[in-house]
Amino acid sequence: MGTYLTPIITRTRIGLRGLAGKVLAVDALNSIYQFLALIRGPRGEPLRRSDGKITSHLVGLAFRYSRLAIDYSCRFIFVFDGPPHPLKRRELEKRREMRKKAEEEFYRLISLGEYEKAFSKAVVAVTVDDWIIESSKRLIALMGWPVIEAPHDAEAQAAHIVSRGDAWAVATLDWDALLYNAPRLVRYVTITGTEWLPSKQRARRLEPELVEMSVVLEKLGISRRQLVEVAILVGTDYNEGVRGVGPKKALKLIRTYGSIERLPESIKKSIPGYEDVLNIFMKPIVYETYRLEFREPDYEGLEHFLVDENEFSEDRVKTLLERLRRAWGKQLQAHLDMF
Template identity: 50%
Template sequence: REQTSFKALYGKSFAVDASIELHQFLALIRKPDGSLFTDPQGRVTSHLIGLLTRTSRLVTDYKLHPIFVFDGRPNPLKKATIEARRKVQQKAQTEYAQAIAAKDYSRAWSKVVMTGRVTGDVLADAKRLLSLMGIPWLVALEDGEAQASFMAAKGDVWAVGSKDYDCLLFGAPILARYLTLTGREYLPSKKTSRPLIPELVKLADNLEALGISREQLVDLALLVGTDFNEGVMGIGPKKGLALVRKYGAAEKFPEEIRGGLPSDLDRVRSIFLHPRVLENYSLKRGRPDPDGVIEFLCEERAFTKDRVQKVVDRLVESQAESDSQLGKWLA
């Protein structure tokens, strides 16, 4: 990993893992008591605040070209992981309420950051606002991170914007983590937080440092556990790497190790090595719709007009600059 800056990323394009981005907004953009921001009707607006203020600045201030990639229908093998995450969220919600009742606000905050759910309404809101801002988006066939990684590997975008290392398993050449401008990430297990500083993770450099291939990296992940399998009990990253280096491939692992891997090993491998993806998509940036943004956020969701107008003005100005540069290039 190497830390970077938005100045260094100026003008580059990214396929953004929309699910991760929205989860991050729902975790970080909260009131002092840990509750989400909502409109007068009680509808969540934390994600809209994030998209309006943070994502817009990536476009206007740093000329980044994001394309948001939303998850499609989840692979059936991911069902157990999704259910486990739902239970964690429910447990955290209960513990948050208990902490608030006890006026233990530090504990309450450590729990509430784990409760954010990307609901259908949150997704619909995000897609609508992105369209109004002129930022392209698409819905993947399955995992958004797989689609984003495919786009990066194909060279259609410079990197994948996500905090999830699984993108490397899907073949993303460059993973750009923490594409946000301000804030901190709370680490519930450590009861602490850290500043969100953009960093780059390069697949080729990491494979070279580990002395393994991407296929072997996938086998290592299967040993430790992924969203699609539980992993082998007692095997962590260090021991798993030693096994991969020694035996080369999962088929050559000792029987007691192979027995803990999925019986349909090739099927799980193929999720990472040959994922279902869209091969035809548009990266074209749309034109911002100032009136549409104002109507949606101010009239429907009770945002302060002055605040929204400033963002809209920056988006329009950025589009004008882009048009001017294109005109000079074509002249």
């Protein structure tokens, strides 16, 4: 879920054209969760093949990113989470419990025929298993894009990749990439341009937004370390935060006192061990060396994987393969034009 910083972060709408020709480091699980929540059948159930294995994520990965590749000449580096940091395990356990309750409510509503209400629970009830992760990695590799597994948090590794100039921005909905010092972050990289809001029972129109670290810090008048301390006061995946303190109040506190260390003891006692959380963001564990190889898609392998193994429509897969052929051709031509 990441840290809630939305009210204080400056964003610029750039549209899909603002992504043209860019390489994006994608927070893979962030995208996969979106597909699992939103790509569903008429009764709110995820799409499945005949043996029951879920395929909603494969539909989303194949068709969103092939469209972005052909229409906007984008390329992608998909970064997956590694084993969770010990401090994050408690948060992950809370999320599992929340999803379990939402899943139970989802099936109760389905049994009553209340499909619209059930869909709102489906968005929360999403779970990811080994099949979903491994099948996603296989599909991405067949499409010719690099797959990297981070030591811990995918956003930390993605931020590092962008910082080194191997990608233009981190593509994620979460703000944690900023805390990990990503120079640029792009939100809402989507073709359909809508997001379902469960609490309001409606969808809203979305457009890609660019967030630049230098702009954020200048507007807020704080340092990156202070931004991380604002996040710690609000609460992160690694700590609970201070009760009753949201982004605006946290920002005011840090501006007033300069740091958590100088806060009144009545506030500071609510975040024991904050130094460990600060260190996670300021000195993230990442791989300094990684392999980035953009390859021509394995068209035959893709057809076998999607049609034969996962029961996709042959016509839809032919459309996908044609897109990828054209996108690869455009990429080769652009490379030749450089010489």
